[in-house]
Amino acid sequence: MGANILTIGHLARKTDTKVETIRFYEKSGLLPAPERTKGNYRAYDLAHLGRLSFIRRARDLGFSLDQVRELLSLSDNRNQSCAAVDAIANEHRSEIERKIRDLQALKLELDSIIDQCGCGTVAECRIIDSLSPSQ
Amino acid sequence: MGANILTIGHLARKTDTKVETIRFYEKSGLLPAPERTKGNYRAYDLAHLGRLSFIRRARDLGFSLDQVRELLSLSDNRNQSCAAVDAIANEHRSEIERKIRDLQALKLELDSIIDQCGCGTVAECRIIDSLSPSQ
DNA sequence: CTTGACCCTGTAGTTGCTATAGGGTCCATG
DNA sequence: CATGGACCCTATAGCAACTACAGGGTCAAG
Known part of the structure; x- marks a missing residue:
């Protein structure tokens, strides 16, 4: 497999996540479905690695999947106010x-x-x- | 319904438990299946009330259903050592x-x-x- | 060319309930 | 005596957040 293309197993090891959990995140709409190889293997790139790391870190900090979903969509709109992000984090802290x-x-x-x-x-x-x- | 016979609704109100939860405890083997009335209603007695109160109190204290199951079976054998009880409680505290x-x-x-x-x-x-x- | 590590989909299990569907029972009131 | 509403019954599906199969396909090394 090419330069920065990762199999699900590689991605799993790099992010300390179980393979099944990655597939679960995909099915739950947290991680975008990657391209497939000709053998129908998932082929991840560095953007996926970044996104999954974000998810895992947020989960480690105890955010729910719904909160992670929101944080992800907020982090995708880089030029809006981060007040909403602050609100989620504060609510979580309380x-x-x-x-x-x-x-x-x-x-x-x-x-x-x-x-x-x-x-x-x-x-x-x-x-x-x-x-x-x-x- | 007779003197100290309770319907599931009564029991629910007395123990601050949802009716569905009581049926769930029965299915899970935590609460013994009571007699039935001729109309097929569950007919609980004071022993059930006591046992359910025990379960709820232990759950409030954060014991898992498995731990509650164990505590219940231990509390049924009144003349054995309570070291096992102490062990469960201590494990839970840690x-x-x-x-x-x-x-x-x-x-x-x-x-x-x-x-x-x-x-x-x-x-x-x-x-x-x-x-x-x-x- | 076969072995073993890896990947695929789909489904069921976990914990501790909660909610719904689709019915039956009981009792008071008209 | 009928009817309405509060209550009860069973069975099944859903929630979070995974985890664990079963039953297959792919790939690279020896």
């Missing part, structure tokens, strides 16, 4: 902050439950008690 | 701690990305830049 708060509250509760466990029998287990309704 | 750490790292990264946004055009957007591969 959501993460909320999740952190929720998990911390949860951890406190688990802490207090686990601390009470004297590790006797289940009958006197404080963890089970804490989960049971008629405390 | 997982929550890991999630908190991950989310906090993510938030730091998002913070630094968002802070750089001068809100000009997309072409000069630092958020898009941070997501793009060839920075």
